[in-house]
Amino acid sequence: MTTRSQIQPLPFRRMRMDAALAASSCQAVTDAIRDIYAQDMEKLNFEQLYRRVYEVVLNKHGELMYSEVATALMAEVEGLRTSLVAVADDGGGGGSFLRELLSKWRRHTEAVAAVRDMVMYMERTFVVTYRKVSVQELGVKLWRDGVVCSGDVMPRLVEAVRRERAAAEPGELMAGVAEMLTKLGDKVLSQVMDASSVDDYSSASLEKSVMDASSVDDYSSASLEKSVSEYQ
DSSP: OBOGGGOOOOOOOOOOOOHHHHHHHHHHHHHHHHHHHTTOOTTOBHHHHHHHHHHHHHTTOHHHHHHHHHHHHHHHHHHHHHHHHHHHHTTOOHHHHHHHHHHHHHHHHHHHHHHHHHTHHHIIIIIHHTTOOOHHHHHHHHHIIIIITSTTTHHHHHHHHHHHHHSSSOOHHHHHHHHHHHHHOHHHHHHHHHHTOTTTOOHHHHHHHHHHHHHHOOOSHHHHHHHHHHHO
16 A cells, blocks of 8 residues: 555656547546545555646546546535435434534545545646645535535534534533634634524524524435536
C-alpha cells in the first residue's frame, strides 16, 4: 500500500488517453472513494491513483473526473445520512444522536481530506482554471445540504440540541456540535441555535427551523444531485 504521505507529485510521462480509458480511470478513483469512506484503505495505492487523476486531467478529461468525484461524494454523503436516520429511528435520540452525527461528520471530513490529496493535481489545475468548487468546499456543502439541513435530520438535531442546552452543564458534545455548525455557515448555526433555544422553544420554532432549511432547497436525493451539477 502506498500511503497519502508517500505521494510524490513528480512529472509523469504523458500517455494518450481516449474516452474509454479515461472512464476506466475515473471508475478506479470513485471505487477508491467508496473504500475511503468505508475506512478500508489498506489496499489502496494512492500514488497510482494520483497518477490516474493526473493522466485524465492532462488529457483534457478533467470535467469527467470532476463530475465523477462529485457524484461519488454525493452518494457517500447520502449513505451517511441514511444510516444516521436509521440510528435515530432505532431509538438513538438526544445525546446518542448527536454523538452519531459527530462521528459521521468526522468520518466525512477525514474522507474528504483523503480524496482531496488523491485528486490534488485536478484541484491545482482544472478546478482553478475553470473556477470549480474545491473538493474541500464541496464536501462542506454536501454535508450541509444533504445531511444537516435535510428534512429527516434537522428536526432531530434541533430537539437533541435543545436537550443538551437544557442540561445543567452542556459539555464537550455540545461544543462539538457548535463547531460543526460553525463550519457549515452562520445561517445553519443560527437556524439550529434559534430553534433550540430553551427559553423560546416551541413546536412552532421547530417547524420554522425546518421550513427555513427547506427554503434553501428541497433536500431530496434529486435536489442534491441538482446541487452537485450546480457546483460543477
